[in-house]
Amino acid sequence: MTEQRTSIHGQWSNRMAFILAATGSAVGLGNIWKFPYIAGENGGGAFVLIYLFCIAIIGIPIMMAEVMLGRRGRQSPINTMATLALEEKRPAPWSILGWMGVLAGFLILSYYSVIAGWALSYVFRTAGGMFEGATADGVSSIFAQFVSSPESLLAWHTIFMVATMIIVARGVQHGLEKAVRYLMPSLFILLIVLVFYAITTGYFNDGLSFLFSPDFSKITPDAILIAMGHAFFTLSLGMGAIMVYGSYLPKDTSIAKTSIVIAGADTLVALLAGMVIFPIVFANGLEPGAGPGLIFKTLPIAFGQMDAGILIGTLFFILLVFAAWSSAISLIEPAVAWLVENKGMNRIYASVWIGIATWIMGIGTVLSFNLWADFKPLSMFKIFENSTVFDLLDFLTANIMLPLGGLFIAVFAGWLMRERSSQDELNTSSKGYSTWQFLVRYIAPIAVMIVFLNVIGVF
Numbered sequence: 305m306t307e308q309r310t311s312i313h314g315q316w317s318n319r320m321a322f323i324l325a326a327t328g329s330a331v332g333l334g335n336i337w338k339f340p341y342i343a344g345e346n347g348g349g350a351f352v353l354i355y356l357f358c359i360a361i362i363g364i365p366i367m368m369a370e371v372m373l374g375r376r377g378r379q380s381p382i383n384t385m386a387t388l389a390l391e392e393k394r395p396a397p398w399s400i401l402g403w404m405g406v407l408a409g410f411l412i413l414s415y416y417s418v419i420a421g422w423a424l425s426y427v428f429r430t431a432g433g434m435f436e437g438a439t440a441d442g443v444s445s446i447f448a449q450f451v452s453s454p455e456s457l458l459a460w461h462t463i464f465m466v467a468t469m470i471i472v473a474r475g476v477q478h479g480l481e482k483a484v485r486y487l488m489p490s491l492f493i494l495l496i497v498l499v500f501y502a503i504t505t506g507y508f509n510d511g512l513s514f515l516f517s518p519d520f521s522k523i524t525p526d527a528i529l530i531a532m533g534h535a536f537f538t539l540s541l542g543m544g545a546i547m548v549y550g551s552y553l554p555k556d557t558s559i560a561k562t563s564i565v566i567a568g569a570d571t572l573v574a575l576l577a578g579m580v581i582f583p584i585v586f587a588n589g590l591e592p593g594a595g596p597g598l599i600f601k602t603l604p605i606a607f608g609q610m611d612a613g614i615l616i617g618t619l620f621f622i623l624l625v626f627a628a629w630s631s632a633i634s635l636i637e638p639a640v641a642w643l644v645e646n647k648g649m650n651r652i653y654a655s656v657w658i659g660i661a662t663w664i665m666g667i668g669t670v671l672s673f674n675l676w677a678d679f680k681p682l683s684m685f686k687i688f689e690n691s692t693v694f695d696l697l698d699f700l701t702a703n704i705m706l707p708l709g710g711l712f713i714a715v716f717a718g719w720l721m722r723e724r725s726s727q728d729e730l731n732t733s734s735k736g737y738s739t740w741q742f743l744v745r746y747i748a749p750i751a752v753m754i755v756f757l758n759v760i761g762v763f
């Protein structure tokens with residue numbers, strides 16, 4: 305019986321622990337590093353609006369679906385999907401959804417760890433006073449020099465991966481839960497402090513209007529795909545990370561309320577990051593479309609100028625690294641849980657093996673910023689003309705694999721699972737249930753499909 309199923313990996317100690325862990329997974333480099341630079345590359349306001357729209361009508365219902373499937377299955381996403389398919393009398397290959405998620409998590413972590421390594425190195429650079437009184441040009445050239453060295457990038461990537469393996473190896477309650485308890489609130493407070501700095505630049509309004517006044521002439525089908533992909537990426541959806549966290553969730557927790565809280569917190573952090581970064585961009589005559597280096601070229605200017613900048617800057621990068629850690633652990637948790645369940649491995653071995661494979665894969669991203677900067681493997685396709693290995697990994701995972709995973713999750717939860725099962729698991733008011741069902745049956749899958757078809761030029 306479903307009621308009695310328990311997870312062999314343990315359970316969150318309470319509802320708050322789940323909210324913190326899932327928020328820890330959601331809030332990460334996606335919010336602070338990626339959101340500002342893709343918003344900058346895609347013209348700001350209109351892009352941000354589409355992203356917010358995707359969070360509300362696709363992200364939240366799919367998050368509820370993922371948590372629900374996870375809690376019902378109580379195993380790694382692969383086994384959860386296999387079990388639920390059997391229980392709901394659906395074809396066994398639904399477990400492929402779990403496999404695709406494991407692959408996406410592995411590919412994402414391979415580059416995520418490299419970027420987190422940048423943040424880690426910036427902890428020491430900021431603490432060492434490297435940015436004291438530096439100009440915008442100075443900060444940009446420090447960044448350019450840093451990423452041109454494969455050795456440094458590799459070293460920081462290695463340190464980040466090892467630390468991730470250690471946390472994951474320690475398990476649900478000892479490792480994951482403790483790691484996120486205090487960090488998320490601190491990160492939030494520090495972002496607010498930085499917003500106050502951004503107000504003093506005299507360009508706060510320019511930043512706000514870049515972020516919030518939509519100019520739809522800047523929107524292309526690709527930009528819509530990127531905004532939607534980012535809604536999945538930032539909420540950690542479509543690959544089983546939230547599903548596996550849901551599998552450790554106590555039965556009496558409201559899935560709807562927690563999902564809304566998590567998505568709300570995640571969105572707030574991204575918007576705050578944007579409100580910090582764009583005023584600095586405009587105050588210093590920088591380019592909003594500067595790409596993946598954007599935060600590393602802007603925030604250090606602020607830390608170099610403000611009172612107590614060394615302290616605040618160092619703390620900020622420390623918290624960013626922790627935010628990245630709490631996301632990284634969720635990226636490999638589905639794979640670790642599966643190895644423990646099916647191969648009888650202990651968590652330590654499972655984490656080490658996956659960590660090593662991810663580390664090797666990460667070398668492709670390390671080189672994308674230096675030795676392989678001109679290596680564009682898919683340049684024969686117009687859309688990938690300028691894409692490095694890193695760009696391709698990012699595009700494939702965030703814009704294709706996650707939305708596709710989300711689409712299948714929505715179809716399974718909305719159409720293939722018996723209403724009795726989903727209603728029992730979601731345990732929400734009948735109005736809440738029918739709203740969710742409508743979104744997950746029609747709106748989310750159709751929206752994802754339209755965006756895909758739009759990009760390949762069907763309309």
Ligand code: PFF
Nearest residue numbers: 330332333334537538540545
């Ligand atoms: N949501 C994380 C971020 O915004 O940084 C990244 C991420 C974590 C994506 C876990 C996907 C995932 F499963």
